[in-house]
Amino acid sequence: LLSAIDGRDAAIITDDEVRHLHAEPLAARLSQHGVNTTLTSFPPGEANKSWRTAAALLDWLASSRFRRRDVVIAVGGGVVTDTAGWIAASYMRGVPYVNVPTTLLAQVDAALGGKVAIDHPSAKNLIGAFYQPKAVISNVAYLRTLGLRQIRSGLAEAVKKGVIASPELFTLIEEGHADILDGSPRILEELVWTASVVKCELVGRDPYEEDLHRHLNFGHTVGHALETATGYGELLHGEAVALGMAVASLIAETRGLLAAHARERIVGLLRRVGLPTCLDELAVQTWPADVLAALGQIRKIRDGNLRFVLPLKIGKAVVVDDVTDAEIRSALLATAPTSSNRWR
Ligand SMILES: NC(=O)c1ccc[n+]([C@@H]2O[C@H](COP(=O)([O-])OP(=O)(O)OC[C@H]3O[C@@H](n4cnc5c(N)ncnc54)[C@H](O)[C@@H]3O)[C@@H](O)[C@H]2O)c1
Ligand SMILES: [Zn+2]
Numbered sequence: 001l002l003s004a005i006d007g008r009d010a011a012i013i014t015d016d017e018v019r020h021l022h023a024e025p026l027a028a029r030l031s032q033h034g035v036n037t038t039l040t041s042f043p044p045g046e047a048n049k050s051w052r053t054a055a056a057l058l059d060w061l062a063s064s065r066f067r068r069r070d071v072v073i074a075v076g077g078g079v080v081t082d083t084a085g086w087i088a089a090s091y092m093r094g095v096p097y098v099n100v101p102t103t104l105l106a107q108v109d110a111a112l113g114g115k116v117a118i119d120h121p122s123a124k125n126l127i128g129a130f131y132q133p134k135a136v137i138s139n140v141a142y143l144r145t146l147g148l149r150q151i152r153s154g155l156a157e158a159v160k161k162g163v164i165a166s167p168e169l170f171t172l173i174e175e176g177h178a179d180i181l182d183g184s185p186r187i188l189e190e191l192v193w194t195a196s197v198v199k200c201e202l203v204g205r206d207p208y209e210e211d212l213h214r215h216l217n218f219g220h221t222v223g224h225a226l227e228t229a230t231g232y233g234e235l236l237h238g239e240a241v242a243l244g245m246a247v248a249s250l251i252a253e254t255r256g257l258l259a260a261h262a263r264e265r266i267v268g269l270l271r272r273v274g275l276p277t278c279l280d281e282l283a284v285q286t287w288p289a290d291v292l293a294a295l296g297q298i299r300k301i302r303d304g305n306l307r308f309v310l311p312l313k314i315g316k317a318v319v320v321d322d323v324t325d326a327e328i329r330s331a332l333l334a335t336a337p338t339s340s341n342r343w344r
Helices: 016-032 051-062 078-093 104-110 140-145 148-165 167-182 185-205 220-229 237-254 260-273 288-301 325-334
Strands: 010-015 037-042 071-076 097-101 115-120 123-130 308-313 316-320
Touching: 010 016, 010 078, 016 037, 016 071, 016 140, 037 051, 051 078, 051 115, 071 078, 078 097, 078 104, 078 115, 078 123, 097 104, 104 140, 104 148, 104 185, 140 185, 148 167, 148 185, 148 237, 148 260, 148 308, 148 316, 167 185, 167 260, 220 237, 220 288, 220 308, 237 260, 237 308, 237 325, 260 308, 288 325
Parallel strands: 010 037, 010 071, 071 097
Antiparallel strands: 115 123, 308 316
8 A cells, every 4th residue: 555655645534333343543553654545434324425415525625635636535335436436536537546355346347447426316427427547456365344234245246346347257256155255355356356356357358448338236126126115225236146147047948048056056046145045035025016117217328228248158148139039028027935034
């Protein structure tokens, strides 16, 4: 981190929860090393990835002694790295920033790739930019204070990358999931590193998302619809994506694109990790009709096209735009419910 700061002043942006846990101790360490450090925080949660937060952060920078050559440091989960990244992209037409992600989801996904954004009441991530951080520094020791449900949610995004691009990453999670959930630093480091490499390779091929056929959206078509249908509240992003991956895998198998044993491996791993793979297991009661209605809205915004990433095998996927509502409904219903709802 010191070499990324390289003698400049540092403006740390974090949320109120991470502030006391990790950001203030980090600021103190930086000060001990002679770095001029200022720090601000905003209330945690997706609801605060907002214009209101962004305006307050811009006011804070404008009233500080922050210069164009200084560096913004985002310390927190994806909400913080997305928001602080957008502030860095906008302030003075762009100032350098470094991500120090503190959730597993941010370490394996959100902090990498340069997609930064805040939400607008009409849509998630509506106001944003492509703006790369100078460095991403993931310390798995930060994950010790993170709850198991958040760890599982982050794992969903790592499983996703294994399915679309890396059998090695998939096997790593398959063989190491118990140690990962136990918080073993060695396996967490291997997981974060491997997932980061896979994400950087995928983003490096298309940094500005010119190709609409993005495999990184595996699980996200139904996942986003679930988040919309449940009102961005109780459901964690990774939980919605996990069920989305289960649905897409079943559609792929039914179409004869994915072997039954490969689908069983995908769904089996999600289950073992403790992620929901059927509507019955979600933290919020949801009906297929609500999901289809939300998908209908997404279809409208996308000019009638609903893109689905369907796995062909572990490590390979394809994008199709002809999945019908009937296929989605029967896949949603067929993801066999289990008797217990572990989220309640
Ligand atoms: N830019 C991208 O490419 C990309 C990719 C995936 C997700 N995202 C975005 O990421 C966001 C979700 O990120 P998230 O899941 O990290 O959620 P988050 O940032 O809301 O963090 C989850 C909760 O954990 C707390 N927390 C963070 N670190 C902690 C720690 N070490 N110990 C204890 N508590 C801690 C936070 O205060 C928060 O309450 C969404 O807004 C999503 O859109 C962006
Ligand atoms: Zn995601």
